[in-house]
Ligand code: SF4
């Protein structure tokens with residue numbers, strides 16, 4: 475049998491989710507963005523290696539680090555889409571490396587880049603603190619065990635899993651406002667001087683911010699981003715008695731007013747959260763869709 479016959483056919487499908495699983499190993503080029511902190515001295519390094527049908531992008535990165543280049547910087551933990559640490563841009567799209575089958579990408583060259591919107595610490599690892607700076611650590615999540623014990627209340631059709639966010643940052647990277655590719659002008663400050671802001675609002679309420687020294691997002695959009703607003707909307711549902719205080723944050727200078735309805739956040743989310751809907755929910759509370 476010729477080498478060509480042994481090689482899995484090229485898969486035209488662009489998404490690993492829809493592509494049939496290739497059954498034969500293939501030799502691919504993995505093109506990795508390398509840089510120091512802040513994206514300094516950025517370049518691409520190519521690694522050519524055989525990839526097995528069962529290899530995820532994270533498996534391949536692990537092999538490159540162990541067998542070829544121990545200086546490669548990336549982050550991972552659970553290897554099964556639970557921890558959110560391995561999010562990166564894979565052939566230009568935000569994905570979790572641990573559940574992205576390499577061969578199903580259907581490409582001879584797979585390009586790996588760090589998430590956008592968040593400062594690069596090195597190679598494929600970004601600093602998540604600008605995202606967490608806007609998520610109060612006291613905001614609680616509804617846990618499955620809670621709804622199992624209480625059942626579905628009268629008048630509620632079904633539960634939506636509110637705790638789905640794995641804080642991977644994919645939505646932050648995909649959002650054109652957060653990543654600096656949106657070219658519409660920034661919103662005007664609201665009149666009345668009652669803009670809310672986190673962490674200032676939390677401090678006013680006597681709660682310490684999670685990280686006082688978190689750096690700002692590199693593009694300086696001023697937008698807290700989709701994930702913090704999704705978290706805030708979860709908290710609004712959990713603590714309706716704190717509605718005014720929480721809306722003060724959501725409708726403040728870093729909040730929903732920056733959203734330009736690209737919906738890129740919801741498309742990028744690997745965990746079934748729809749941050750765009752959360753943002754719309756907040757927008758529709760007290761004042762509808764008006765700025
Ligand atoms: S909302 Fe989705 S994409 Fe955004 S951080 Fe949470 S899990 Fe990741």
Ligand code: FES
Nearest residue numbers: 553555558560572
């Ligand atoms: S390693 Fe935990 S989500 Fe990928």
